[in-house]
Amino acid sequence: MLERVVTQPDNYAPFLLSQGIKFGNLLFISGQAGAGDDGKIVAGGFRAQGEQAFANLRRALEAGGSSLRDVIKVTIFVTDMSNFEQVVELRRKFFSEPYPADTIAEIKALYDPAALIEIEAIAAVSATQG
Numbered sequence: 001m002l003e004r005v006v007t008q009p010d011n012y013a014p015f016l017l018s019q020g021i022k023f024g025n026l027l028f029i030s031g032q033a034g035a036g037d038d039g040k041i042v043a044g045g046f047r048a049q050g051e052q053a054f055a056n057l058r059r060a061l062e063a064g065g066s067s068l069r070d071v072i073k074v075t076i077f078v079t080d081m082s083n084f085e086q087v088v089e090l091r092r093k094f095f096s097e098p099y100p101a102d103t104i105a106e107i108k109a110l111y112d113p114a115a116l117i118e119i120e121a122i123a124a125v126s127a128t129q130g
């Protein structure tokens with residue numbers, strides 16, 4: 001059975017997207033960008049957006065009964081691969097061994113012209129968690 005994951009605020013609803021979907025013991029999280037609670041991209045450049053994207057990812061994972069330590073696979077989209085070293089620093093800050101499998105891709109643009117990074121994830125949900 002599919003179960004929708006919702007966080008508050010839910011900036012995804014107007015776009016007919018689920019923040020995440022839980023299926024059995026797996027959790028699939030939609031792309032999390034560096035947007036604040038108001039839905040607007042945070043100021044401060046790539047690092048600030050990356051920190052916010054990971055905070056948003058953590059919130060969505062926890063809403064689905066998982067956590068950053070349970071992430072199996074991430075896909076990180078950036079609009080400029082010159083930020084790769086900062087992505088590695090963010091991964092070091094937010095993930096621990098065993099590090100999740102990862103794909104990083106440079107893309108032309110994200111949903112908002114100001115967005116520089118977006119992270120989607122697949123995570124495990126343990127039987128002892130919600």
